[in-house]
């Protein structure tokens with residue numbers, strides 16, 4: 234394969250398929266970069282991908298030096314979409330800086346957080362775009378091998394990825410001496426067995442190595458000592474899905490979309506009590522109001538907005554006072570929440586905040602890898618203490634113990650799971666303290682969800 238042949242394939246396809254146009258059915262607030270091919274091309278057709286400028290990004294990247302590629306990503310100010318928002322260009326620069334014959338690129342498609350389903354749709358809808366992004370990342374850091382770690386519960390994503398890899402190999406887009414250069418790259422799929430912790434980058438590497446998914450100490454960071462102890466970059470599906478468009482259109486173009494510190498677009502998954510649910514892609518900086526009342530079409534029949542949970546079991550809760558808040562990496566942190574990887578769950582008057590965060594804590598306790606004591610023991614104890622609150626068995630003194638233990642778990646846990654597990658408690662205490670008082674002091678629950686009398690009832 235080379236650039237001339239790639240252009241010829243595109244030309245032939247478009248001539249033979251004159252009706253092939255990007256059939257767009259998107260909300261006016263949306264801007265699609267990651268989802269540009271979503272429900273537009275047949276995800277199982279490499280020809281349709283090529284016809285829509287597919288593999289032009291890697292073709293262009295190969296005319297640049299690895300440093301120039303990384304520079305373009307740096308200029309774009311792309312930040313990782315896996316939840317932490319780490320600058321992608323900087324991560325790649327670190328990995329390029331470490332000498333090794335073997336380096337690795339990992340695409341993190343574990344997506345285990347409740348209420349998130351963006352990555353699944355991105356992969357199912359446009360698998361070639363992720364393969365192309367991984368190739369560009371591999372070229373930029375000097376890696377010739379990539380792994381896509383997909384959760385086994387996403388069989389369609391995995392099978393479409395495998396077909397995309399096979400088709401790209403057949404057309405000699407993947408493999409040896411790509412586009413007649415010295416660059417060679419291969420990709421393998423690894424299936425995860427449904428453990429949330431295996432989305433954490435170091436546990437994920439353990440899992441690929443065939444070991445139990447336990448987090449590693451950091452430092453050393455994966456860019457230095459990663460998979461099989463070699464320099465490795467791990468990026469989220471959506472991060473990688475931005476890469477080819479950035480290379481094609483330039484980092485400057487991307488940096489002008491979104492907000493100053495959170496550039497580009499973000500794919501969100503919306504669920505809960507809004508009329509519309511599903512995924513959408515908007516420039517960073519959309520307000521919570523627009524998410525609920527424009528994209529979400531308003532609250533469901535009979536529902537009144539009460540709260541928005543962002544960042545799932547590692548995040549926080551926003552209230553009606555925050556409807557004008559913009560959603561990006563930094564603004565939500567200021568409010569004690571996080572954007573996380575982009576899951577937004579909308580709650581109404583029938584949802585109990587304490588009951589919801591109790592379920593988040595149950596999830597964290599069950600998903601803790603058990604390697605470090607604060608997370609293994611602390612999340613279970615916190616769950617039991619929250620459970621007691623929902624059963625009317627707690628005192629204000631217990632609430633103080635919960636706060637104390639939450640601080641301890643978040644500051645002493647080994648990895649992000651334990652460090653962030655108490656976050657919903659802190660956030661609920663800030664914004665819904667009255668519900669704690671209802672449950673603890675008055676032994677009532679406004680919503681009737683908990684096993685205690687309804688506030689204002691008999």
Ligand SMILES: Cc1cc2nc3c(=O)[nH]c(=O)nc-3n(C[C@H](O)[C@H](O)[C@H](O)COP(=O)(O)O)c2cc1C
Nearest residue numbers: 313314315341343344432433434468469472649650
């Ligand atoms: C418990 C836990 C689960 C995680 N799960 C995921 C995941 O499913 N997908 C993901 O991309 N990142 C996940 N992360 C974040 C990764 O550790 C890592 O930061 C991310 O893959 C880096 O990619 P990015 O720089 O593109 O965001 C998780 C982190 C923790 C602590």
